[in-house]
Structure formats: structure tokens, C-alpha cells
Amino acid sequence: MRRLLGGVTLAGLVAGLVMGFGIAPREATQGNVQRIMYLHVPSVWVAYLAFGVVLVASVVYLIRRSDAADQLAHASAEVGVLFTGLTIATGSIWGKPTWGTWWTWDARLTSVSILFVMYLGYLLLRGMIEDRERGARFAAVLGIVAAFNVPLVHFSVYWWRTLHQPPSLMKPGPGTMPAIIIAALLVNFAAFTLLYAYFVTRRARVLGLEAEAEA
């Protein structure tokens, strides 16, 4: 089952790369730089998905006290932080030639980086508590606080930046994108989602085995 998931994920990623870097046309104004979107946008999606899963798994853990929910939350947070990091990195690489700078306090950059440090703190908390049960409880509480904070972060950062400057220009509305680009993007979305599922199941299993070995 896990093998199968891994195989399908790999196939999806390869297909996504071929679609994004081979078949999809070169974007007229930005050139090849635009192709990083095929990695960047699915990464953000996976990051948000992962943090959503952390919230659900945390609530389930607090109610049911099932170790599986705790391991799922832990694994999902790790993968989420990874993909948030990927989002920031790919965004930076895209921003250098397009905006002429690696970093700017643009609304979306800011909110993603706040998410990044928030869940990095979550992982830090997990690492610092030796008692497994207590660590799981505290992490679940933090996972819930952090998730409820996401909309607050979003709005505050949005108002913070965009009251004084127009929204970023590079938002490609779906209407203006050719079908082939949308198709390439969708393939990558699917592939990244599978990759997320693969990572999380593997990681949760390792965490489960670690817990077993310790017990």
C-alpha cells in the first residue's frame, strides 16, 4: 500500500515536472522564471493542508487520546514546516529576478513567514518535552492556538501592507491563464498532495515505531 502510494507519487511528480518544464509554454513577460510557480503554488497548498491536518488531529487527540492522532499531528507539522520553507525558498528564487530582491515584506511573504516561525516553535516545543504524553497534550493545545491564529495573521498582514500599496501585480487570474498552464498546475497540485500523504504516513509510522520501541 505504502509502496503503491510512493510509486504513484513519484510518477505524479515526474509528470508534473514534464508538464511544467517541458510542455507548458514559456511565459511571455517573465520568461522561464515563471515556471517555478509549478513548485511554489502547490507547496503553499500543501503547507496549509498540513496545518489544517495538525488542527484536526490535535482536537481529535485531546478528545480521544489516541496516539495515532498525536503522531499524525506531529508528522503533519513537520511536513508542513518543510513545505512552508520550500514555499519561501522558491518564492525567493522567483522574487530575485522578478522583483529584483530576495526578500520584501510583501503581505503574502510576511504571513507565510509568520506561519513558518509559529510552527517551528511548535516543533521546538515537541522536542523539548521528554514526557511523551505531556508533550502530546501541550503540542495539541499549541496546534489549536496556532491554527486559530492563521486567519488573524492573514488579515493583519494584509492590512499592514496593502493599505499603503496596491496588491501584488503578479496574481495570474485563472481567466488569463492558458489551459495548458492550468493543467500543468493541477498535475503538480495532485502530485504534491500525494507527496504530502506519502511523507506524513511514513513519518507517522516512524514516530509510532519510536514510541513502541521506547515503551
Next chain:
Amino acid sequence: MVWKDLLVERRSKETLNALFFFSLLLLFVFQFALGPDRERLAGTLPGLLWLGFILSGLLGLGRTFVVERENDCWEGLLLAPGDKAAIYVGKLAGNLLLMLVVETILLALFGFFFNLDLASVLPALAVVIVLGTVALAAVGTLFAAMTAQVRARELLFPVLLLPVEAPVLLATVKATEAVLLGETLGSVAHWLKLLAAADVVYVAVGVLTFDFVLEA
């Protein structure tokens, strides 16, 4: 509950003195770090003010459960009859009071050192400060209970609290900036709503999850 409150206040005498001195030192540090140029300092004032609030808040809030831990009363907290949420609310009220006192002092010091005319903007400023402080204290109290029994808690507490408070900091600094420029509260209504929403969310999550933090 009320008894808890009183306990916190009685203790806060020692915390309060230290925090008062700390905020005075903060002002000195800000001045030394940025130079005596009034013009430049004025531009950064809202940020400095909230930096001061947050730094003293980190110290004050981080000590929320120190008394219980040092005096081995932690079990007493756990075994206390009734709803654990009451303990949270009590601690929160105590923290809120402590922080507001420190913030008042800090504000007066800012007014004195930076030659601000605070009287005219005080009511509006008070609204912003109270809304922001509730948000700070609500999460701070919850996290303080979590980190109280963890090693390296002095380190972990700010590391957890600061990212979560990022939206609150953005909102309060922006609102304070507008208020200090003499604008009405209406012009920053969206920030106040955000702060109010943060207050409600944080306190609600705190009340609902505190039970799990204080489990044996």
C-alpha cells in the same frame, strides 16, 4: 478564584518593582541604541512603546506560575476543586492587572522622556492598549502554564509567544501610530475589530484548552 487573584497580586509586589525598574532601563536602552535624535525617535515611537510592553510582558507573564513551581504547589493547582478554567481566568485577570499597571508606568515614562502630549489622546490610546494587552495576556497565561514545567522555559516561552502575537503586534502598533497622530478611533476601526477578534479567540481557546494543560 478570587483568592487566586489576591494571591497573584500579593506576589506581584516583588514582580512589580522589578518590572518597573526593567521598563525604566528599557527606555534608557532604546535611547542609547537609537541616539538622542528626537525626530527619528518620534517616528519609531509606537513600535518602541509596544516593544517595551512586549518585553516587560514576556518577563511578567513568564513568571505566572513560578510561585507554584518553586513552592511545590503545582499539585495543589492540579487538585484544586472545581473547574480548571477558573484558574485560567484568575491567572489571566492577575496578569492583566499587572501588565496594565506596568504599561501605565511605561507610558508615563515615555511621555516624560519623549515630551509627548498624552492627555489629549489618552482615552483612545487606552482602548488600543487594553485590547492589545488582553490578547497578549490571554496567550501568555496559557503558554506560561505550558512552559512552566519544561526545561529551558525562559527560552521556550518567548519563542512560542512571539510568533503567535505577531498579528496583535502589527495591529496595536498601527493603531497606536494613528492615535498618536491625533486620528480618531474610527479610522483604525478595522484594527480594533481584529484585536477584539483576537481577544475573543485567544480567551476562548485558553478557557477551553486550559483543562488539558493542567492535567497531572
